[in-house]
Amino acid sequence: MRAFVKNFWVPKRGNSPGEYEDAFWVGSAGISEGELDQSVLRLSLADGASESLLANRWAKLLVSCFGKTDGAATTAAGFMTAYGDATSQWDEELEGYKADREARGSPIQWYEEPGLAKGAYATILAVEFRDDSEGESPAWTASGLGDSCIFQIRDESLYSSFPMSDASAFSFQPPLLPSRQADEAVLLRHVCLTASDWQPGDSFYLATDALAAWFLREIEQDGRPWETLRDLDTSDALLDFPEWVDQQRDLGRLQNDDTTLLRIDII
Amino acid sequence: MYSAEISRANPTCFVFLLDRSASMEDAIGRGEGQRKCDVVADALNRLLSELTIKCAKEEGVRDYFYVSAIAYGGAGVGPALGGPLAGRDLIPLSEIAVSPARLETRTKKIPDGAGGLVEQDVKFPVWVDPVAVGGTPMCRALNRAQTVLSGWLNDHPSCFPPVVLNLTDGEANDGDPVIAADGLRQLASADGAILLFNLHVSSDSNSPISFPDNDATLPNQFARTLFTMSSVLPDHMCTYAQQQGVATSGNTRGFVFNADMTSVVQFLDIGTRTSDLR
Numbered sequence: 001m002r003a004f005v006k007n008f009w010v011p012k013r014g015n016s017p018g019e020y021e022d023a024f025w026v027g028s029a030g031i032s033e034g035e036l037d038q039s040v041l042r043l044s045l046a047d048g049a050s051e052s053l054l055a056n057r058w059a060k061l062l063v064s065c066f067g068k069t070d071g072a073a074t075t076a077a078g079f080m081t082a083y084g085d086a087t088s089q090w091d092e093e094l095e096g097y098k099a100d101r102e103a104r105g106s107p108i109q110w111y112e113e114p115g116l117a118k119g120a121y122a123t124i125l126a127v128e129f130r131d132d133s134e135g136e137s138p139a140w141t142a143s144g145l146g147d148s149c150i151f152q153i154r155d156e157s158l159y160s161s162f163p164m165s166d167a168s169a170f171s172f173q174p175p176l177l178p179s180r181q182a183d184e185a186v187l188l189r190h191v192c193l194t195a196s197d198w199q200p201g202d203s204f205y206l207a208t209d210a211l212a213a214w215f216l217r218e219i220e221q222d223g224r225p226w227e228t229l230r231d232l233d234t235s236d237a238l239l240d241f242p243e244w245v246d247q248q249r250d251l252g253r254l255q256n257d258d259t260t261l262l263r264i265d266i267i
Numbered sequence: 268m269y270s271a272e273i274s275r276a277n278p279t280c281f282v283f284l285l286d287r288s289a290s291m292e293d294a295i296g297r298g299e300g301q302r303k304c305d306v307v308a309d310a311l312n313r314l315l316s317e318l319t320i321k322c323a324k325e326e327g328v329r330d331y332f333y334v335s336a337i338a339y340g341g342a343g344v345g346p347a348l349g350g351p352l353a354g355r356d357l358i359p360l361s362e363i364a365v366s367p368a369r370l371e372t373r374t375k376k377i378p379d380g381a382g383g384l385v386e387q388d389v390k391f392p393v394w395v396d397p398v399a400v401g402g403t404p405m406c407r408a409l410n411r412a413q414t415v416l417s418g419w420l421n422d423h424p425s426c427f428p429p430v431v432l433n434l435t436d437g438e439a440n441d442g443d444p445v446i447a448a449d450g451l452r453q454l455a456s457a458d459g460a461i462l463l464f465n466l467h468v469s470s471d472s473n474s475p476i477s478f479p480d481n482d483a484t485l486p487n488q489f490a491r492t493l494f495t496m497s498s499v500l501p502d503h504m505c506t507y508a509q510q511q512g513v514a515t516s517g518n519t520r521g522f523v524f525n526a527d528m529t530s531v532v533q534f535l536d537i538g539t540r541t542s543d544l545r
Contacts, residue, residue: 176539
Protein backbone atom coordinates (compact mmCIF):
# COMPACT_ATOMS: atom_id res chain seq x y z
CA MET A 1 0.00 0.00 0.00
CA ARG A 2 1.06 3.55 -0.60
CA ALA A 3 0.25 6.24 1.89
CA PHE A 4 1.30 9.75 2.70
CA VAL A 5 1.91 10.16 6.42
CA LYS A 6 2.41 13.38 8.31
CA ASN A 7 2.73 14.05 12.03
CA PHE A 8 1.84 17.18 13.97
CA TRP A 9 2.34 17.82 17.67
CA VAL A 10 2.45 20.63 20.18
CA PRO A 11 2.95 20.52 23.96
CA LYS A 12 0.41 21.76 26.44
CA ARG A 13 0.42 25.55 26.59
CA GLY A 14 2.77 26.65 29.35
CA ASN A 15 4.94 23.54 28.96
CA SER A 16 8.20 23.31 27.07
CA PRO A 17 8.69 20.88 24.15
CA GLY A 18 10.81 18.77 26.54
CA GLU A 19 7.74 18.34 28.75
CA TYR A 20 5.62 16.91 25.91
CA GLU A 21 4.35 13.49 27.08
CA ASP A 22 2.61 12.07 24.01
CA ALA A 23 4.60 9.74 21.77
CA PHE A 24 4.06 8.21 18.33
CA TRP A 25 5.56 5.62 16.03
CA VAL A 26 5.19 5.34 12.26
CA GLY A 27 6.48 2.58 10.01
CA SER A 28 9.40 0.28 10.60
CA ALA A 29 11.80 2.95 11.87
CA GLY A 30 9.37 4.72 14.14
CA ILE A 31 9.50 8.26 12.85
CA SER A 32 8.78 7.93 9.14
CA GLU A 33 7.00 10.75 7.46
CA GLY A 34 6.13 11.44 3.86
CA GLU A 35 5.20 8.88 1.20
CA LEU A 36 5.50 5.28 2.36
CA ASP A 37 5.10 2.17 0.27
CA GLN A 38 4.87 -0.89 2.52
CA SER A 39 2.82 -4.07 2.46
CA VAL A 40 2.30 -3.67 6.19
CA LEU A 41 2.23 -0.27 7.84
CA ARG A 42 2.09 -0.01 11.61
CA LEU A 43 1.50 3.13 13.64
CA SER A 44 1.07 3.67 17.34
CA LEU A 45 0.19 6.62 19.51
CA ALA A 46 0.41 6.98 23.28
CA ASP A 47 -0.52 9.71 25.72
CA GLY A 48 1.48 9.71 28.96
CA ALA A 49 -0.62 10.59 32.00
CA SER A 50 0.43 13.93 33.42
CA GLU A 51 -0.07 12.85 37.03
CA SER A 52 2.61 10.18 36.68
CA LEU A 53 6.39 10.45 36.68
CA LEU A 54 8.37 9.42 33.59
CA ALA A 55 5.16 9.41 31.56
CA ASN A 56 7.02 10.43 28.42
CA ARG A 57 9.54 7.59 28.74
CA TRP A 58 6.71 5.11 29.23
CA ALA A 59 4.75 6.50 26.27
CA LYS A 60 7.85 6.22 24.06
CA LEU A 61 8.52 2.68 25.19
CA LEU A 62 4.92 1.68 24.54
CA VAL A 63 4.77 3.06 21.00
CA SER A 64 8.03 1.35 20.04
CA CYS A 65 6.90 -2.01 21.43
CA PHE A 66 3.45 -1.77 19.83
CA GLY A 67 4.95 -0.46 16.58
CA LYS A 68 7.36 -3.39 16.33
CA THR A 69 5.05 -6.23 17.39
CA ASP A 70 3.25 -8.16 14.70
CA GLY A 71 -0.40 -8.50 15.67
CA ALA A 72 -0.31 -5.89 18.47
CA ALA A 73 -3.09 -4.03 16.67
CA THR A 74 -4.98 -7.16 15.67
CA THR A 75 -5.50 -9.58 18.54
CA ALA A 76 -5.68 -9.49 22.32
CA ALA A 77 -2.74 -11.89 22.40
CA GLY A 78 -0.71 -9.57 20.19
CA PHE A 79 -1.63 -6.64 22.41
CA MET A 80 -0.46 -8.52 25.52
CA THR A 81 2.81 -9.49 23.81
CA ALA A 82 3.60 -5.86 23.02
CA TYR A 83 2.59 -4.76 26.53
CA GLY A 84 4.69 -7.53 28.08
CA ASP A 85 7.71 -6.37 26.05
CA ALA A 86 7.25 -2.85 27.36
CA THR A 87 6.85 -3.81 31.02
CA SER A 88 9.82 -6.16 30.84
CA GLN A 89 12.00 -3.24 29.73
CA TRP A 90 10.62 -0.80 32.28
CA ASP A 91 12.73 -1.81 35.28
CA GLU A 92 15.88 -1.31 33.24
CA GLU A 93 14.58 2.06 32.06
CA LEU A 94 13.84 3.06 35.65
CA GLU A 95 17.20 1.94 36.99
CA GLY A 96 18.93 3.79 34.16
CA TYR A 97 17.02 6.93 35.06
CA LYS A 98 17.93 6.66 38.74
CA ALA A 99 21.60 6.02 37.90
CA ASP A 100 21.62 9.02 35.59
CA ARG A 101 20.16 11.21 38.34
CA GLU A 102 22.82 10.02 40.76
CA ALA A 103 25.53 10.67 38.19
CA ARG A 104 24.23 14.19 37.68
CA GLY A 105 24.34 14.85 41.41
CA SER A 106 20.56 15.04 41.58
CA PRO A 107 19.41 11.92 43.45
CA ILE A 108 15.75 10.95 43.74
CA GLN A 109 13.90 13.06 46.31
CA TRP A 110 11.30 11.96 48.85
CA TYR A 111 8.45 13.42 46.80
CA GLU A 112 9.45 11.42 43.72
CA GLU A 113 9.72 8.04 45.43
CA PRO A 114 5.97 7.28 45.67
CA GLY A 115 5.43 8.20 42.01
CA LEU A 116 8.37 6.14 40.80
CA ALA A 117 7.22 3.20 42.90
CA LYS A 118 3.68 3.50 41.54
CA GLY A 119 4.97 3.60 37.96
CA ALA A 120 4.06 5.53 34.85
CA TYR A 121 0.76 5.39 32.96
CA ALA A 122 -0.30 6.05 29.37
CA THR A 123 -3.00 5.36 26.83
CA ILE A 124 -2.14 3.34 23.74
CA LEU A 125 -3.56 3.11 20.24
CA ALA A 126 -1.97 0.69 17.78
CA VAL A 127 -2.98 0.53 14.10
CA GLU A 128 -1.92 -1.86 11.35
CA PHE A 129 -2.67 -1.51 7.64
CA ARG A 130 -2.24 -4.45 5.26
CA ASP A 131 -2.47 -4.24 1.51
CA ASP A 132 -4.08 -6.76 -0.84
CA SER A 133 -0.90 -8.21 -2.23
CA GLU A 134 -1.58 -11.67 -0.79
CA GLY A 135 -5.05 -11.96 -2.22
CA GLU A 136 -6.72 -10.64 0.87
CA SER A 137 -8.86 -7.55 0.72
CA PRO A 138 -7.10 -4.47 2.06
CA ALA A 139 -7.81 -4.14 5.75
CA TRP A 140 -6.78 -2.23 8.80
CA THR A 141 -7.00 -3.27 12.42
CA ALA A 142 -6.57 -1.34 15.63
CA SER A 143 -6.24 -2.03 19.32
CA GLY A 144 -6.53 0.54 22.04
CA LEU A 145 -6.73 1.19 25.72
CA GLY A 146 -7.78 4.67 26.76
CA ASP A 147 -8.95 7.65 24.77
CA SER A 148 -6.41 8.07 21.95
CA CYS A 149 -8.46 7.67 18.77
CA ILE A 150 -8.44 6.86 15.07
CA PHE A 151 -10.97 8.32 12.63
CA GLN A 152 -11.46 7.09 9.05
CA ILE A 153 -12.87 9.43 6.42
CA ARG A 154 -14.30 8.11 3.17
CA ASP A 155 -16.24 10.05 0.56
CA GLU A 156 -16.37 13.16 2.73
CA SER A 157 -17.94 11.49 5.72
CA LEU A 158 -16.87 9.73 8.91
CA TYR A 159 -16.60 6.03 8.10
CA SER A 160 -15.08 4.68 11.35
CA SER A 161 -14.32 6.00 14.80
CA PHE A 162 -12.36 4.01 17.37
CA PRO A 163 -12.38 3.49 20.31
CA MET A 164 -14.33 6.62 21.31
CA SER A 165 -17.44 7.79 19.50
CA ASP A 166 -18.92 10.28 21.98
CA ALA A 167 -17.25 13.60 22.81
CA SER A 168 -18.86 13.71 26.25
CA ALA A 169 -17.15 10.45 27.24
CA PHE A 170 -13.69 12.06 27.57
CA SER A 171 -12.58 12.69 31.14
CA PHE A 172 -9.55 13.21 33.38
CA GLN A 173 -9.66 9.50 34.19
CA PRO A 174 -9.36 7.37 31.05
CA PRO A 175 -8.24 3.74 31.38
CA LEU A 176 -4.44 3.70 31.32
CA LEU A 177 -1.72 1.12 30.75
CA PRO A 178 0.54 0.94 33.81
CA SER A 179 4.29 0.36 33.61
CA ARG A 180 3.97 -2.10 36.49
CA GLN A 181 2.63 -5.28 34.92
CA ALA A 182 -1.15 -5.28 35.32
CA ASP A 183 -3.27 -8.36 35.84
CA GLU A 184 -3.99 -9.75 32.38
CA ALA A 185 -7.63 -10.57 32.99
CA VAL A 186 -8.31 -7.07 34.32
CA LEU A 187 -6.40 -5.48 31.46
CA LEU A 188 -8.24 -7.42 28.80
CA ARG A 189 -11.54 -6.08 30.08
CA HIS A 190 -10.38 -2.65 28.89
CA VAL A 191 -8.62 -3.52 25.64
CA CYS A 192 -10.63 -2.59 22.56
CA LEU A 193 -10.14 -4.14 19.13
CA THR A 194 -11.55 -3.24 15.74
CA ALA A 195 -11.10 -4.17 12.09
CA SER A 196 -12.29 -2.59 8.88
CA ASP A 197 -11.37 -2.11 5.23
CA TRP A 198 -9.54 0.68 3.47
CA GLN A 199 -9.42 1.88 -0.10
CA PRO A 200 -7.36 4.43 -1.99
CA GLY A 201 -8.60 7.93 -1.24
CA ASP A 202 -9.41 7.17 2.39
CA SER A 203 -7.92 9.39 5.05
CA PHE A 204 -7.13 8.42 8.63
CA TYR A 205 -6.54 10.70 11.60
CA LEU A 206 -4.94 9.43 14.78
CA ALA A 207 -5.30 11.87 17.67
CA THR A 208 -4.68 12.11 21.39
CA ASP A 209 -7.59 13.03 23.61
CA ALA A 210 -7.85 16.81 23.32
CA LEU A 211 -7.91 16.74 19.53
CA ALA A 212 -10.03 13.57 19.40
CA ALA A 213 -12.65 15.18 21.64
CA TRP A 214 -12.63 18.28 19.44
CA PHE A 215 -13.04 16.08 16.33
CA LEU A 216 -16.05 14.25 17.75
CA ARG A 217 -17.65 17.45 19.04
CA GLU A 218 -17.38 18.91 15.54
CA ILE A 219 -18.99 15.78 14.10
CA GLU A 220 -21.79 15.97 16.66
CA GLN A 221 -22.47 19.54 15.52
CA ASP A 222 -22.63 18.46 11.87
CA GLY A 223 -19.15 19.82 11.23
CA ARG A 224 -16.47 18.41 8.93
CA PRO A 225 -13.36 18.49 11.12
CA TRP A 226 -11.28 16.55 8.59
CA GLU A 227 -11.41 19.53 6.25
CA THR A 228 -9.44 21.57 8.77
CA LEU A 229 -6.96 18.80 9.50
CA ARG A 230 -6.27 17.81 5.90
CA ASP A 231 -5.44 21.40 4.97
CA LEU A 232 -2.78 21.68 7.65
CA ASP A 233 0.68 22.20 6.10
CA THR A 234 -0.87 22.89 2.69
CA SER A 235 -1.22 26.16 0.87
CA ASP A 236 -4.94 26.12 1.78
CA ALA A 237 -4.12 26.37 5.48
CA LEU A 238 -4.64 29.78 7.05
CA LEU A 239 -2.66 28.76 10.12
CA ASP A 240 0.01 26.18 10.82
CA PHE A 241 -0.73 23.47 13.38
CA PRO A 242 0.64 25.23 16.49
CA GLU A 243 -1.15 28.43 15.50
CA TRP A 244 -4.39 26.60 14.87
CA VAL A 245 -4.13 24.76 18.20
CA ASP A 246 -3.49 28.06 19.97
CA GLN A 247 -6.51 29.59 18.31
CA GLN A 248 -8.79 26.69 19.27
CA ARG A 249 -7.51 26.77 22.86
CA ASP A 250 -8.21 30.50 23.03
CA LEU A 251 -11.73 29.87 21.77
CA GLY A 252 -12.25 27.19 24.43
CA ARG A 253 -12.80 24.51 21.80
CA LEU A 254 -9.66 22.51 22.51
CA GLN A 255 -8.58 21.36 25.95
CA ASN A 256 -5.13 22.67 26.86
CA ASP A 257 -3.17 19.42 26.73
CA ASP A 258 -0.37 17.86 24.74
CA THR A 259 -1.89 17.54 21.27
CA THR A 260 -0.81 15.06 18.61
CA LEU A 261 -2.15 14.25 15.16
CA LEU A 262 -1.00 11.57 12.72
CA ARG A 263 -2.58 12.00 9.31
CA ILE A 264 -2.53 9.14 6.82
CA ASP A 265 -3.77 9.67 3.27
CA ILE A 266 -4.07 6.42 1.34
CA ILE A 267 -2.87 6.94 -2.21
CA MET B 268 -17.67 27.44 37.43
CA TYR B 269 -14.92 25.51 39.22
CA SER B 270 -13.49 24.53 35.86
CA ALA B 271 -10.45 26.81 35.55
CA GLU B 272 -7.22 25.07 34.65
CA ILE B 273 -4.72 24.69 37.48
CA SER B 274 -1.28 25.14 35.93
CA ARG B 275 2.02 26.90 36.47
CA ALA B 276 0.69 29.76 34.35
CA ASN B 277 -2.58 29.84 36.31
CA PRO B 278 -1.83 28.50 39.80
CA THR B 279 -4.22 28.49 42.71
CA CYS B 280 -3.76 28.84 46.44
CA PHE B 281 -4.24 26.49 49.37
CA VAL B 282 -4.61 28.07 52.81
CA PHE B 283 -4.33 25.88 55.89
CA LEU B 284 -5.53 27.15 59.27
CA LEU B 285 -4.07 25.21 62.18
CA ASP B 286 -5.65 25.37 65.63
CA ARG B 287 -2.89 25.38 68.28
CA SER B 288 -5.01 26.35 71.31
CA ALA B 289 -4.76 24.70 74.75
CA SER B 290 -7.88 22.59 74.18
CA MET B 291 -5.97 20.75 71.45
CA GLU B 292 -3.99 19.06 74.22
CA ASP B 293 -7.02 16.84 74.95
CA ALA B 294 -7.29 13.36 73.52
CA ILE B 295 -9.34 12.77 70.38
CA GLY B 296 -12.35 10.49 70.74
CA ARG B 297 -11.69 6.88 69.64
CA GLY B 298 -8.08 7.90 69.02
CA GLU B 299 -6.25 5.57 71.45
CA GLY B 300 -4.98 8.50 73.50
CA GLN B 301 -3.76 10.58 70.56
CA ARG B 302 -3.98 14.29 71.30
CA LYS B 303 -5.97 16.55 69.01
CA CYS B 304 -2.85 18.67 68.35
CA ASP B 305 -1.01 15.51 67.21
CA VAL B 306 -3.85 14.65 64.85
CA VAL B 307 -4.03 18.05 63.17
CA ALA B 308 -0.24 18.43 62.87
CA ASP B 309 -0.07 14.97 61.33
CA ALA B 310 -2.99 15.80 59.01
CA LEU B 311 -1.35 19.01 57.80
CA ASN B 312 1.98 17.26 57.21
CA ARG B 313 0.21 14.55 55.21
CA LEU B 314 -1.80 17.09 53.22
CA LEU B 315 1.34 19.00 52.28
CA SER B 316 3.08 15.74 51.43
CA GLU B 317 0.20 14.53 49.22
CA LEU B 318 -0.05 17.88 47.46
CA THR B 319 3.70 17.85 46.78
CA ILE B 320 3.71 14.27 45.49
CA LYS B 321 0.72 15.05 43.24
CA CYS B 322 2.64 17.88 41.58
CA ALA B 323 6.04 16.13 41.35
CA LYS B 324 7.52 15.69 37.90
CA GLU B 325 10.98 14.71 36.73
CA GLU B 326 12.37 18.23 36.82
CA GLY B 327 10.97 18.93 40.30
CA VAL B 328 7.68 19.95 41.86
CA ARG B 329 5.56 22.16 39.66
CA ASP B 330 4.10 25.28 41.21
CA TYR B 331 0.47 24.52 40.52
CA PHE B 332 -0.26 25.65 44.08
CA TYR B 333 0.94 28.30 46.48
CA VAL B 334 0.53 27.46 50.13
CA SER B 335 -0.18 29.58 53.16
CA ALA B 336 -0.22 27.81 56.52
CA ILE B 337 -1.52 29.96 59.39
CA ALA B 338 -1.48 28.86 63.02
CA TYR B 339 -3.77 30.26 65.69
CA GLY B 340 -3.51 29.83 69.44
CA GLY B 341 -1.94 31.34 72.52
CA ALA B 342 0.90 32.77 70.47
CA GLY B 343 -1.60 34.65 68.30
CA VAL B 344 -2.15 34.25 64.57
CA GLY B 345 0.82 33.77 62.26
CA PRO B 346 2.79 31.53 59.92
CA ALA B 347 2.65 27.89 60.99
CA LEU B 348 5.49 26.13 59.25
CA GLY B 349 8.76 25.42 61.00
CA GLY B 350 12.26 24.85 59.69
CA PRO B 351 13.59 26.92 56.80
CA LEU B 352 10.08 28.16 55.96
CA ALA B 353 9.40 29.65 59.40
CA GLY B 354 7.81 33.08 59.20
CA ARG B 355 6.80 32.74 55.54
CA ASP B 356 3.24 33.68 54.54
CA LEU B 357 2.72 32.45 50.99
CA ILE B 358 5.05 29.79 49.63
CA PRO B 359 5.27 28.13 46.18
CA LEU B 360 4.82 24.37 46.44
CA SER B 361 8.29 23.71 45.00
CA GLU B 362 9.78 25.42 48.06
CA ILE B 363 7.50 23.47 50.40
CA ALA B 364 8.88 20.32 48.76
CA VAL B 365 12.53 21.02 49.36
CA SER B 366 12.23 22.66 52.77
CA PRO B 367 10.53 20.46 55.35
CA ALA B 368 11.79 21.01 58.90
CA ARG B 369 12.97 17.38 58.86
CA LEU B 370 12.42 14.04 57.17
CA GLU B 371 11.33 11.19 59.42
CA THR B 372 11.25 7.52 58.51
CA ARG B 373 7.97 5.76 59.18
CA THR B 374 6.77 2.29 58.41
CA LYS B 375 3.84 1.76 56.10
CA LYS B 376 1.97 -1.42 55.26
CA ILE B 377 1.76 -2.04 51.53
CA PRO B 378 0.30 -4.94 49.51
CA ASP B 379 2.86 -7.73 48.99
CA GLY B 380 1.32 -8.78 45.69
CA ALA B 381 0.15 -12.08 47.12
CA GLY B 382 -2.88 -10.86 49.04
CA GLY B 383 -0.98 -9.91 52.18
CA LEU B 384 0.73 -6.83 53.56
CA VAL B 385 4.38 -6.08 54.21
CA GLU B 386 5.93 -3.24 56.16
CA GLN B 387 8.06 -0.78 54.23
CA ASP B 388 10.03 2.26 55.39
CA VAL B 389 8.84 5.51 53.85
CA LYS B 390 10.13 9.04 54.26
CA PHE B 391 7.71 11.32 56.07
CA PRO B 392 8.38 15.05 55.79
CA VAL B 393 7.50 17.21 58.78
CA TRP B 394 6.75 20.91 58.41
CA VAL B 395 4.72 21.44 61.61
CA ASP B 396 4.93 19.99 65.11
CA PRO B 397 2.09 19.73 67.61
CA VAL B 398 1.51 22.78 69.80
CA ALA B 399 -1.37 23.40 72.24
CA VAL B 400 -1.26 26.71 74.14
CA GLY B 401 -3.74 29.43 75.09
CA GLY B 402 -6.97 30.60 73.48
CA THR B 403 -8.56 29.94 70.10
CA PRO B 404 -8.59 33.09 67.93
CA MET B 405 -10.31 31.35 65.04
CA CYS B 406 -12.10 34.48 63.84
CA ARG B 407 -8.78 36.30 63.57
CA ALA B 408 -7.35 33.34 61.68
CA LEU B 409 -10.26 33.39 59.22
CA ASN B 410 -9.79 37.13 58.81
CA ARG B 411 -6.08 36.55 58.16
CA ALA B 412 -6.98 34.02 55.47
CA GLN B 413 -9.29 36.63 53.96
CA THR B 414 -6.41 39.12 53.83
CA VAL B 415 -4.04 36.59 52.23
CA LEU B 416 -6.61 35.54 49.64
CA SER B 417 -7.73 39.07 48.82
CA GLY B 418 -4.16 39.76 47.74
CA TRP B 419 -3.92 36.45 45.91
CA LEU B 420 -7.16 36.98 44.00
CA ASN B 421 -6.11 40.47 43.07
CA ASP B 422 -3.03 38.99 41.40
CA HIS B 423 -4.74 35.84 40.08
CA PRO B 424 -8.32 36.85 39.17
CA SER B 425 -8.92 33.88 36.87
CA CYS B 426 -7.51 31.12 39.06
CA PHE B 427 -9.33 28.01 40.18
CA PRO B 428 -10.97 29.17 43.43
CA PRO B 429 -8.55 28.87 46.35
CA VAL B 430 -9.24 26.30 49.05
CA VAL B 431 -9.08 27.11 52.77
CA LEU B 432 -8.82 24.12 55.08
CA ASN B 433 -9.33 24.76 58.79
CA LEU B 434 -8.04 22.05 61.14
CA THR B 435 -9.59 22.58 64.57
CA ASP B 436 -11.63 21.35 67.51
CA GLY B 437 -13.98 24.22 66.80
CA GLU B 438 -13.83 25.89 70.20
CA ALA B 439 -13.39 29.48 68.99
CA ASN B 440 -13.30 32.08 71.74
CA ASP B 441 -12.80 35.35 69.91
CA GLY B 442 -16.29 35.77 68.47
CA ASP B 443 -18.67 34.03 66.13
CA PRO B 444 -16.64 32.18 63.48
CA VAL B 445 -19.74 31.79 61.30
CA ILE B 446 -19.65 35.51 60.60
CA ALA B 447 -15.92 35.48 59.82
CA ALA B 448 -16.42 32.43 57.58
CA ASP B 449 -19.27 34.15 55.74
CA GLY B 450 -16.96 37.05 54.97
CA LEU B 451 -14.21 34.73 53.76
CA ARG B 452 -16.57 32.76 51.50
CA GLN B 453 -17.61 36.00 49.76
CA LEU B 454 -14.20 36.09 48.08
CA ALA B 455 -14.24 34.75 44.53
CA SER B 456 -12.23 34.44 41.36
CA ALA B 457 -13.86 34.57 37.93
CA ASP B 458 -14.25 30.79 38.30
CA GLY B 459 -16.23 30.77 41.54
CA ALA B 460 -16.22 31.51 45.25
CA ILE B 461 -13.35 30.30 47.41
CA LEU B 462 -13.93 26.99 49.14
CA LEU B 463 -13.80 26.75 52.94
CA PHE B 464 -13.47 23.23 54.32
CA ASN B 465 -13.24 22.18 57.96
CA LEU B 466 -11.57 19.19 59.56
CA HIS B 467 -13.02 18.83 63.04
CA VAL B 468 -11.11 16.91 65.69
CA SER B 469 -13.19 16.19 68.75
CA SER B 470 -12.94 14.42 72.08
CA ASP B 471 -16.41 12.99 71.45
CA SER B 472 -16.23 9.29 70.73
CA ASN B 473 -18.88 9.29 67.99
CA SER B 474 -18.11 7.52 64.75
CA PRO B 475 -16.15 9.48 62.13
CA ILE B 476 -18.27 11.42 59.64
CA SER B 477 -17.05 12.44 56.19
CA PHE B 478 -18.61 15.03 53.90
CA PRO B 479 -22.16 15.07 55.35
CA ASP B 480 -25.00 16.90 53.64
CA ASN B 481 -26.85 17.86 56.82
CA ASP B 482 -26.03 18.40 60.48
CA ALA B 483 -28.59 16.04 61.99
CA THR B 484 -26.08 13.35 62.89
CA LEU B 485 -23.35 15.68 64.12
CA PRO B 486 -22.68 15.12 67.82
CA ASN B 487 -22.15 18.60 69.22
CA GLN B 488 -22.58 22.30 68.66
CA PHE B 489 -18.96 22.80 67.58
CA ALA B 490 -19.44 20.28 64.79
CA ARG B 491 -22.69 21.90 63.71
CA THR B 492 -21.03 25.34 63.66
CA LEU B 493 -18.13 24.09 61.54
CA PHE B 494 -20.59 22.33 59.20
CA THR B 495 -22.45 25.62 58.76
CA MET B 496 -19.19 27.41 57.98
CA SER B 497 -18.17 24.86 55.33
CA SER B 498 -18.68 25.31 51.58
CA VAL B 499 -20.89 23.03 49.55
CA LEU B 500 -18.71 20.76 47.39
CA PRO B 501 -18.75 21.69 43.67
CA ASP B 502 -20.18 18.99 41.41
CA HIS B 503 -16.88 17.60 40.17
CA MET B 504 -15.60 17.26 43.74
CA CYS B 505 -18.78 15.36 44.64
CA THR B 506 -17.94 12.98 41.80
CA TYR B 507 -14.47 12.35 43.23
CA ALA B 508 -15.93 11.95 46.73
CA GLN B 509 -18.36 9.37 45.34
CA GLN B 510 -15.45 7.46 43.84
CA GLN B 511 -14.05 7.23 47.35
CA GLY B 512 -17.27 5.73 48.62
CA VAL B 513 -18.89 8.88 50.00
CA ALA B 514 -22.60 9.33 49.31
CA THR B 515 -23.16 12.89 48.14
CA SER B 516 -26.05 15.21 47.38
CA GLY B 517 -26.40 18.80 46.22
CA ASN B 518 -25.73 19.97 49.78
CA THR B 519 -22.65 17.90 50.62
CA ARG B 520 -20.24 20.06 52.60
CA GLY B 521 -16.47 20.14 52.79
CA PHE B 522 -16.48 18.96 56.40
CA VAL B 523 -15.23 15.89 58.24
CA PHE B 524 -15.59 14.92 61.90
CA ASN B 525 -12.69 12.93 63.42
CA ALA B 526 -11.92 11.64 59.95
CA ASP B 527 -9.18 11.84 57.36
CA MET B 528 -9.39 14.69 54.86
CA THR B 529 -6.26 13.99 52.82
CA SER B 530 -8.58 12.97 50.00
CA VAL B 531 -9.36 16.62 49.37
CA VAL B 532 -6.05 16.86 47.51
CA GLN B 533 -7.45 14.37 45.03
CA PHE B 534 -10.46 16.64 44.42
CA LEU B 535 -8.25 18.99 42.42
CA ASP B 536 -7.56 18.40 38.72
CA ILE B 537 -4.08 19.16 37.45
CA GLY B 538 -4.09 16.73 34.51
CA THR B 539 -4.78 13.14 33.55
CA ARG B 540 -5.25 11.11 36.72
CA THR B 541 -3.70 7.74 37.25
CA SER B 542 -5.41 4.79 38.79
CA ASP B 543 -5.07 1.08 38.35
CA LEU B 544 -7.56 -0.70 36.13
CA ARG B 545 -10.35 -2.63 37.78
